[in-house]
Amino acid sequence: MTELFIRLMRKPQGFVGIVLLALIAAACLFGPALAPYAPEKIDFLGRFRAPGWQNWLGADQFGRDILSRLMVGARSTVPLAFIATFVGSAAGATIGVGSAYLGGRTDEAIMRTIDAVMAIPGLLMALLLVSTLGNGAGNAVIAIAVAFAPGMARVTRSAALNVRNQDYVKAAIARGEGAPWIIFREMLPNVMAPIVIESTIRVSFAVMLFATLSFLGVGAQPPASEWGLMVADARQYMHQAPWGLIAPSAAIALTAIAFNLVGDGLRDALNPKDER
Amino acid sequence: MSLAWFARRLMLMVYTVIVVSMLVFAITQILPADAAQSLLGENATPEVLAALRTRLGLGDPAWLQYGRWARHVFTGDFGISMRTSLPVGPEMLAALSRSLLLAVSAILVTLAIAVPLGVVAALRQGRLTDTGVSLIAYLGVSLPEFVTATLLALLLADTWHWLPATGYVSPLEDFGDGIRHLALPVLTVSLILVAHVMRMMRSETLDVLKSDYIRAARLKGLPERTVVFRHALRNALLPVVTIIALDVGYLLGGIIVIEEIFAIPGIGRALMVAITTRDLPSIQAGALIMAATYAVTNTLADMAYAFLDPRIRYD
Numbered sequence: 001m002t003e004l005f006i007r008l009m010r011k012p013q014g015f016v017g018i019v020l021l022a023l024i025a026a027a028c029l030f031g032p033a034l035a036p037y038a039p040e041k042i043d044f045l046g047r048f049r050a051p052g053w054q055n056w057l058g059a060d061q062f063g064r065d066i067l068s069r070l071m072v073g074a075r076s077t078v079p080l081a082f083i084a085t086f087v088g089s090a091a092g093a094t095i096g097v098g099s100a101y102l103g104g105r106t107d108e109a110i111m112r113t114i115d116a117v118m119a120i121p122g123l124l125m126a127l128l129l130v131s132t133l134g135n136g137a138g139n140a141v142i143a144i145a146v147a148f149a150p151g152m153a154r155v156t157r158s159a160a161l162n163v164r165n166q167d168y169v170k171a172a173i174a175r176g177e178g179a180p181w182i183i184f185r186e187m188l189p190n191v192m193a194p195i196v197i198e199s200t201i202r203v204s205f206a207v208m209l210f211a212t213l214s215f216l217g218v219g220a221q222p223p224a225s226e227w228g229l230m231v232a233d234a235r236q237y238m239h240q241a242p243w244g245l246i247a248p249s250a251a252i253a254l255t256a257i258a259f260n261l262v263g264d265g266l267r268d269a270l271n272p273k274d275e276r
Numbered sequence: 277m278s279l280a281w282f283a284r285r286l287m288l289m290v291y292t293v294i295v296v297s298m299l300v301f302a303i304t305q306i307l308p309a310d311a312a313q314s315l316l317g318e319n320a321t322p323e324v325l326a327a328l329r330t331r332l333g334l335g336d337p338a339w340l341q342y343g344r345w346a347r348h349v350f351t352g353d354f355g356i357s358m359r360t361s362l363p364v365g366p367e368m369l370a371a372l373s374r375s376l377l378l379a380v381s382a383i384l385v386t387l388a389i390a391v392p393l394g395v396v397a398a399l400r401q402g403r404l405t406d407t408g409v410s411l412i413a414y415l416g417v418s419l420p421e422f423v424t425a426t427l428l429a430l431l432l433a434d435t436w437h438w439l440p441a442t443g444y445v446s447p448l449e450d451f452g453d454g455i456r457h458l459a460l461p462v463l464t465v466s467l468i469l470v471a472h473v474m475r476m477m478r479s480e481t482l483d484v485l486k487s488d489y490i491r492a493a494r495l496k497g498l499p500e501r502t503v504v505f506r507h508a509l510r511n512a513l514l515p516v517v518t519i520i521a522l523d524v525g526y527l528l529g530g531i532i533v534i535e536e537i538f539a540i541p542g543i544g545r546a547l548m549v550a551i552t553t554r555d556l557p558s559i560q561a562g563a564l565i566m567a568a569t570y571a572v573t574n575t576l577a578d579m580a581y582a583f584l585d586p587r588i589r590y591d
Binding site for chain 1: 293308414422532552559
């Protein structure tokens with residue numbers, strides 16, 4: 001574990017990614033305590049105040065401090081994207097390993113169905129689910145998790161197919177172990193590496209998807225300082241205060257980049273042979 | 277490409293469309309405890325609710341409801357819009373044609389930018405150009421469409437006034453104005469696709485350049501230009517077909533946001549309007565048409581791939 005971390009930190013991309021992630025984690029944990037102002041504090045004299053010493057990143061249409069809103073908003077964006085990815089990955093991984101374990105025609109049928117489900121673009125799937133379940137951050141998380149599961153199933157299954165033919169799995173079958181034991185105790189631990197890599201990269205998609213749903217008005221609801229919502233708000237005032245638009249956009253992009261970098265870094269660290 | 281493979285691929289496509297139609301129907305009509313209530317909201321009178329339940333046949337078992345809907349859809353009848361009281365099908369297909377114009381233009385622009393950049397990055401692996409290209413690619417995949425769209429609009433339409441910010445003009449009516457209105461949305465979609473295709477193109481080119489036949493071509497004393505353009509590029513370009521096809525899925529999702537932002541009356545915007553006004557037949561038709569478009573494109577791409585690369589034998 002420590003060795004992996006060192007190898008991850010040695011590459012510039014891994015290092016930058018880890019540093020960014022640490023900053024984001026700090027914002028999620030201590031954001032409200034560190035923020036210079038309360039995120040909902042309205043200051044009518046400071047409407048559309050440009051970035052400066054009073055508001056480092058400027059102020060929005062109500063004079064609310066954008067930096068403070070970003071720092072507090074990290075909590076209502078990143079952890080939710082994380083949860084959605086985790087739930088989606090867990091479900092997808094279980095389906096994938098299960099499919100590889102069953103093998104043969106069952107596996108074929110499951111995978112063709114997964115392929116079919118993936119014909120529905122992720123955003124469309126999420127929109128359909130949210131429109132049925134009702135708007136809100138919680139339902140957006142469920143929708144993203146469901147939208148992610150098929151992709152994870154496919155990735156996991158291709159890794160699990162190799163494991164399926166290993167002697168220890170055959171031995172477990174010969175011992176007469178049940179399917180749940182073989183799937184969760186024998187096969188799943190041995191396909192964790194690709195699952196972790198894929199999930200890390202997917203968190204960045206989840207952050208973007210979640211922000212997009214909020215932007216479209218079906219995810220987090222006002223007055224939450226969710227980043228996608230902040231962009232949607234600032235769009236009407238982009239003449240007077242372009243910083244209101246740029247700051248949350250940059251926050252989303254940096255978060256997505258951080259998870260992408262760490263995911264790619266992990267891939268390199270776990271497969272030292274591949275030099276790409 | 278054998279006939280059996282061909283037939284099998286077509287059957288997979290049909291299977292995909294059937295699965296998708298079941299899912300779309302299940303999510304929109306079966307999953308809600310009372311679809312009529314959720315469509316009409318809290319304030320609906322009991323009579324109106326009852327009328328809608330009868331119209332949608334909500335009292336019937338799920339498979340019967342699906343069967344009835346699927347039979348109509350199969351004959352091209354997607355029902356009557358609850359918002360405009362017009363048939364949904366023709367409206368959605370007209371919207372789809374406008375979206376396809378956007379999508380095809382974006383793919384062409386993407387190819388024109390991404391392929392050369394990816395090859396150059398691969399040829400200069402590890403140097404400044406390569407790092408620069410990789411950085412841009414990272415940024416491209418890390419910005420959600422709504423951010424890219426908004427920032428581009430801020431820059432090109434709002435600050436510099438080069439392009440109109442929103443709206444749609446059919447290029448058939450006024451070609452110049454039509455293109456000008458398409459430019460911003462196409463640019464937005466392309467930026468994200470370029471990042472994706474460029475990364476793939478780079479790694480494919482790197483792989484091909486390492487192969488034995490390229491080494492042989494170099495040892496033979498062929499000029500580098502011939503090696504790259506006549507020998508390497510041909511093989512490196514093949515997977516791009518598949519990647520573009522997979523990106524069509526992304527494209528169809530991204531188009532929802534982009535059409536919403538730039539006010540283009542395509543299928544994505546039609547779907548958003550349907551979702552916000554809870555127009556059930558339109559939601560079902562829009563979602564199904566989008567997914568079916570993806571299934572068809574993917575099948576065509578697979579066939580094109582098998583056709584272009586005779587080494588591949590699917591069985």
